[in-house]
Amino acid sequence: MIHLTIDNKPIEVAEGRTLLEACREHGIHIPTLCYHPALEPYGGCRLCVVEVSMGGRKPRLVASCVYPCEEGAVVQTQSETVVRSRRITAELILAGSYHTPEILALGEELGVKEVRFKLDEENACVLCGLCVRACNEIVGVSAISVIQRGIAKKVATPFEVKSSRCIGCGTCVLICPTVAFRFESVAGFQYVSPKESAYHLGYYRLGGELDLRPNFVQDIAGLLSHEPRAAGEPGKQVGDSYDR
């Protein structure tokens, strides 16, 4: 077991835990954006920063989701430096997505009063990488990845064509914290009615021209009508009172 102090409270955690895990375990709230318990930590959003000082050294900011608990560490999760750092991080994230409700709520929580920097082109995607990592680690298909660098960096399928690896599970859309993800751009969904497309008609016929009546007609009669019905003719004449 490792002993450390978080927010002036002595805390004991099992070896190999990160600071964020220790805080979650002890009910200390830390804002996160790119963290998900089912995924390996990423250290991308920098909202989870905390101040750590070890052995009398000057305290420094670390991303708690990737920083391991160390014996004797003194951690501050709400110091002024931490709050200021989180606020400017949130403001910078807001600069690219200043209309996204989820990010606005985050900004409000972290005390951003106004967004001073605004990019011309808004993008709800904050590049937290959750979708990419979920596709890789949970689904195990790696249909999407982060492509390009710098300001052009974005989440896309290879060569931005509909992915051949995508199984259409939608985990990427579910895990996206900002509703930025366009499912169609990955899986290429298109709504087709079987009547519209000869291709799908052919496809439908794959199963054979079948008759789907596994003799359940009599059973329904037994289940739903109290009086036994004469054999043979299905009870078409029974009731259509709700017809208008």
Added chain:
Amino acid sequence: MTDETIANSPRVGVVICDCGGKISTVLDTEALCQQAAALPEVAYAVREAFPCSKDGQARLRQAIVEHRLDRVLIAGCAPRLVEKLFRQAVQPVLEPSYVNVADVREQVAYVHAGDAAALAKAASIIDMGVARLASIAAAPLHSGRVVKAALVIGSGLSALTVALSLADSGLRVILVEASSTLGSSVPDLQERTRQLLAEKSTLVMKHPMIDILFNAQISEVSGHPGEYEAKIQQGDQAITYVVGAIVVDNGAQPKSLGASRWFDRSRVKTQVEFEMELQQATEPGKMLSPENIVMVFCAEESQLQRCSRVCCNVGIRQALRVKQLNPNASVTILFRELYLGGIGGAYEAELMEARKQGITFFRYRRERPPVIGSDSVDVLDTLTGEPVRVPFDRVVLTMPLIPLDNAKTLAALLGLPQDEAGFLAEPRVRLRPGRYADPGIYVLGSAHQPADTAEALFQAYLTSSRAARFLSQETLVVDTPVAVIDAALCTGCGNCPQVCPTQAIRLEKRDGVLSLSEVDGMRCIGCGNCVVVCPVKAISLPGWDNVEIPAQIAAALQRQANGGPKIMALACEWSAYGAADMAGARRIPYPPNVRILRMNCSARFDPYHILWAFLNGADGVFLGACPPGECHYGTGNLYAAERVEKLKVELKAHGVDPRRLRLEYLTVDDGKKFAETITDFVNEIGGEVKM
């Protein structure tokens, strides 16, 4: 599991997640925990702030050992995100498939107010989860061997390439060719292609790992991925090979002009016929007789729908050869669009050369195709907008490439769909381009769609690597549950083989009167369609069986709903269940009357289960399926739609308002539509529908 625990009823452990307040601030998790603990199957119930944390996982493992739990339900967030995490976490102490996650965060806490109705829904979700765990049995995974051999049908450029590369990697290859020469149906007449073909043919002919069967046709295919038995008819002789994978490259053919045409066939030729004429003219002492040659590209209407990829190149090359043979000849090319293809504009030079040599090009529009008269062709030139009359003594028509005559037979044998033109199509273009209905069956080259040399080679290399990777596996493991047939109950009625999307079920003869259905575990994808159509309920599908689904429906409906109608929703996990999660993730509220049951596929929506829901007091049954064409199991959604229609007729005939049953198509990210349709359904049931 020890014998003792089999004898006893299952001991279910329930972990209720607070999610650090995200759930517990809306729902009274303590009350949920007490309600869960009161269930007879539940041996242990606990509240956790973060069960997904590493410490939470450690405590879960400890609880499993301490309380001798053999099933675990975690009531937390979306199973799609965390079920794998928990299954991995318990692996050392419990069979992973005995861990289930029930969603009370996305489906309750995020979408409903924390009132009694929401709490009742959460309690029902836990009831359903416990009922499921108490009735499921772990299913063994199916596995099968992979035979280190491949069957290649056809001998086009791509087939030869695949055969060579597989044989070079030490795999036995059986090459089946319908004619007596290799590469006889290659449509691209380019010089380089011919050279390549000749080179590869020589290599294939003398390769020790390749057996070539000429004049042979494939007549029967049985078995499953990794172990196909293919019967090949060679003359009167039938040979059976066992192979792991099948590669199809039977090519395409130019459509013939047909005898019924009014054309003067001595003056109007197809591209292939003209090629023969050109070849004859190159022989010493011969010459090319026609002086005025008009080539019509995209000559057939059907070609306008789909480019045949090779004919423009061939046409321009032929025009150049005409000029070479007879510099005084006049060549006019009427085209709609020029597709030259090639990598890096490789064929552009030929076009430039053709223009330099004075070959005339006229572009026509699809609406105004050229009209071939008795001695001239009329065309409306799009450049000038003027009608042009070109006299001819030879018209060359480019006919579209169509599938070979045996494409239909092959499609039936290998279970491949065909597209509207008859080419072998990919059944799940969106899901897996380059992979076909079976893993282990590959279609490439022009069998798939007209392909030029570069494309065919590219596909060949892609397929080579895929097939080699597939064949290099020692065993294939099917990780989904597969249908099991009870031989004592099966009457051999023959319903199930008809509806199986992967042809995994066969009727076998057995002693006595009745034949017996047999499931090929390696082919079954676990959609459950056969379970529904079986009239005697002889088929079971572990995890989605006739025991656990009704148990869950009953559990879902047993608690009193707090006002409003009770709605049972059967939701395909690839569409409506995901959409419900999505509605939660996006915080789109909908009425809490609905109980959502996670199903594998809409093919498994059993009319009996729907009736069972009505009998258990459901006021309405909502079914959520993938939109047509997007079913992950082929066509399960269309079967579901058909069954619902039939069931509605029956319900109506027995005095039940058919509006109480509704099927909706949803995609997995349709959270908004899910919330809207559920709201609408609840309003309809609660309002105008008579009970």
